[in-house]
Amino acid sequence: MFNIIILKGEFGTFVDIQKYIGEIPPRKTSIKLDGEAFKLSLYELNDSQYLIAHQHDVTEENRSAVDDAIIQLNIEPVD
DSSP: OOEEHHHHSSSSTTTEEEEEOOOOSSSSSSSEEETTEEEEEEEEEEEEEEEEEEEEOOOOHHHHHHHHHHHHHTTTOOO
């Protein structure tokens, strides 16, 4: 079981953590949470990988919001 970071809406707007039971890397590329569609990705930060569910693509412009969420939530990487 792994922690998955949920990034809902615009990056940095709403962040949550849920438990994820499945394979890493995930076979699925998307999931539904509370009836809403999310992309499922492995995100790399400081040579570690984190599982994220996000509604918008991760770009250079919003990458710092994802980094901040991982650091503030202090979760364990999946690798």
